Structures are given as structure tokens and as C-alpha cells.
Amino acid sequence: MRSADCSGGPTRRSPKKQFAPDSCVAGLLIIDDDGQTRLELDGYFPSKHGPMTPMMRGGQLIDKDIQGVLRTSNKRVLLTGLIGNGGQFTASGMSYERYIAGLCLVADGFAKPPATRAFKEIIVPLTGFEEWLRLASIKVTSSKRMVSVKYKRPKDAVYPTADGKLSIHFESAEDSSGPVFGMALSLKQTASAVLRFRKPLALKDLIAQYKLLEDLLLMLTGSDHTLDWPWIAAGKIAQYRLYFPKPGSKAASPPPKAHECITNFMQLRERFGEIWSDWKKKREAFGPGFYLYLGTRRGVRLYIENRFINLVFGLEAFHRRKYPPTGETKLDEKIKRIVAQVSLAKDQKWLADVLERAKDQPPLGQRLYETLREVPLGLDETRLRSFCEVCGKLRNDISHFGGQRHNETPYNDFILDLESKGQALATLYQALLLYEIGIDARIIKAWMFDGFGSLPIKYHFVKAHLLDKSLLDPQQ
Helix, strand or coil, rough: CCEEEEEEECCCCCCCCCCCCCCCCCEEECCCCCCCCCEECCCCCCCCCCHHHHHCCCCECCCEEEEEECCCCCCEEEEEEEEEEECCCCCCCCCCEEEEEEEEEEEECCCCCCCEEEEEEEEEEEECHHHHCCCCCEEEEECCCCCCEECCCCEEEEEEEEEEEEEEEEEEEEEEEECCCCCCCEEEEEEEEEEEEEEEEEEEHHHHHHHHHHHHHHHHCCCCCCCCCCCEEECCCCCEEEEEECCHHHCCCCCCCCCCCCCCCCHHHHHHHHHHHHHHHHHHHHHHHHHHHHCCCCCCCCCHHHHHHHHHHHHHHHHHCCCCCCCCCCCHHHHHHHHCCCCHHHHHHHHHHHHHHHCCCHHHHHHHHHHHCCCCCCCHHHHHHHHHHHHHHHHHHHHHCCCCCCCCCCCCHHHHHHHHHHHHHHHHHHHHHHHHHCCCCHHHHHHHHCCHHHHHHHHHHHHCCCCCCHHHCCCC
């Protein structure tokens, strides 16, 4: 959580020989870890309603922005997308009001917040992803009398894109105890992703690009660790730190370790620009086929049944987008012949609707199989088909009967079995999306069957009958 005393008011010019406009009011600015920004004033802004202002603005959208100055750092702040958050009106004490901001921009120094709200560049620190980046440029040698540290900054990775350029910029952060009597020194390698666009983008579009990058790193690392807050640039000098509400927090998920990552940047460096472009294109093309998987991540806690059916819904949507029906089928012709034999128009309409819903072919299990078999993982085709048919039946039972169609097993046993199948399905779903955006099948197979995290994957695959249980025998 970040908090700071600030002084601000609705954006307007200050009178000559005056530091701030008459509407300037001191207050407390709080930015939570999830980007929620709140402003609590020590008074209230001038209004025709006077001290009643907090009561009038509670829960309402405010059509003005608030600009302020932080007391300790002298940085400028711009709050936009304001909603009144109540306050207090009293005749015997202090009247004050509160706000919630949709977006918060913080500028270094005394740079004025931009008036156009359009930017060509967003800079995203990759703090926490150093081990995925495989940064290893610091060399330390020591002897009895000397310790030597050498750092060679890696060459930036630059990728042209359809709308501009993506760069991975490598740098270092140094910290010493003092320039004269230095007793401690720390040196850390860092990096940031820089997205530069040919045309200026509005803030909402920049945030969308930031979220696309965050989701891609989730897929490539297998970690829900969130990105740090970005910087946005309007020119070569002026930069603004951008805060906005988003799910998840750094505290909820630690940075990914090298041995835990599905991929690493060195594996992907030559093709990372293509992967980024394909990720954006496929997210747009497949829509819920991507979103529904991502919706089960970022530390979102779901009931086992809910998570399972979301995974199946997502794969079903993926199949519909990738394999859309082509032209009129023989079944469509048959439906027309049957409907034509009905005399009443209203009955024709009713029957046509019923038959249209009934023709959902092929069955769900087969569609799941057709989708997941595209990834060359070396799984037995018969086992994969059987697994997909079982998942299709389970989804239908949960959707239409609230769980088991027949109470053949205790509910707890049913949930434990569904959990293993859900874990296996989620792994196959992630492998599908990785393969779709261009990740080599050898990298995916190494993660699933040979990597540090492969044991729980194989365990759930065995429980779901995708693999033989002999693979878990320590003697093998």
C-alpha cells in the first residue's frame, strides 16, 4: 500500500503570484496493492452546495479530474475517472469528502500531467521475472585481498511489430552505503519491456496492452506473479507512473523460480516478437477460447465444479472458433425437409428452433478430443479420446443435473475425481494455448513430463487415466 499527503484540487489555472488555485485542499492519497486509489480530503472542494457537497456526490461519477502535489516528494498527481465516496457534513466539526479514482498518474519532479491523455510508449518493469529472463551477466571473482565484480549489460532484444516495436531493455540497479565511506554495495540485474506505438494510444488502450503482456508471462512462466506498475511516456523526457485497479497482487504469488518456469526467455529470444504478435492475434481471434482459461488463474478461487465447467466451456469455444461450420450440411437439408412437412407457420418456427439446437454435432466429447489432439504430446489416442468423452459427460451432468446424474459414488469421492480431471484438463488446455501461439512442442513436453513440476502433472494424468500408473512407480 502506498500513501502520501497531498494537496490538490480540480484541474484549473492558478491565479498569478499564487502557488495553487483557491480550490486547493490538503488530503491523504492511498494506492492499494491492487491499484485501488482513494483520496480523503481534510475539507471539501468549493461548490454551490457548500458543506453538503460530500452528501450530494456520494456514489456519483465526477466529470472533473483532480490534480495535486505530494508533500514529501513534490511529485505531481492526476486522478481521473472519479467517483464520489461520501464524507462527512457537520456544523460542529470538520466537513470533508472522499473520492475513488479509476486511474492515477504520478509524474516525477514538477512535470505537468498531460492534457491529451494519449501516449506512444509504455514501459513495464519486469521485476520478479529475472529468473525467467535467465539474467546471468554479473561475474564475481575473489581472492584473499580483492573482490572483483564485473557486469556486462546484455544487448537489448528489439522486435518490430505491426503497430510499432517491442523491446526487452536490460539494465542494472546499484545501491551503495555512501560515496565516501562505502561499506556495502548491492548490484542487481533488471529488465523492462518497452512497447512503442506508431500512433498515440489512449490510457485504456495502454492498459489493455499491459494486461496482454501480463497474461502472456503467466502462460510462459506458469506463475500468477503480477507485473509491476508501468510507466507511460508522451515524449522523450516526460514519464508518468500509472496506477489502476487490477486483480491479484505481488504478495499473493511469489516471483517464479528458474526451475518452476515452463519456458525461459533464452529459449524464446529469437522468436519472442512473433510469439507476442501471435498472442495478441489469437486472443482477438479465439476470444473466450483464451479468456476462459485465463479466468481460472491469477489466484482466483473457484469451486471445483465451477472451474471444471469453465475449462470445458473454454475448450468448446476454442473448437467453435477454430473449426466453424462450413456451408450447409446434409443434416441442415434434412431439417428443412422435416420442417416443410409441418403446416402451421408457428409450429414450423418452433420445430426449426428445436431441431437447430438438437443438431449440435459432433458431441462435446468428440469436440474436446479434436481440439486437444492437435498438440503433439505423445499421449495414447485411445486414452485421450476416452478422457475427453468422460469430461464431456461430466460437464453435461454438472450443467443439467447439478453434479452426478446418478448418485453412484459419495459426493466427496466424486469431487476428488473431478479435481484430478480438472487439473489434467487445465494442463492440456494451457499446453494447447502455448502451442497455438508458437511454443515448440519439445518445450511443452519437457515441462509436462521431465521438468521440476512434472510429478504433480503426471499424478493427475494417471488419476485421469491419461497415463499408465506404472509411470509413478519409483522403480521405473
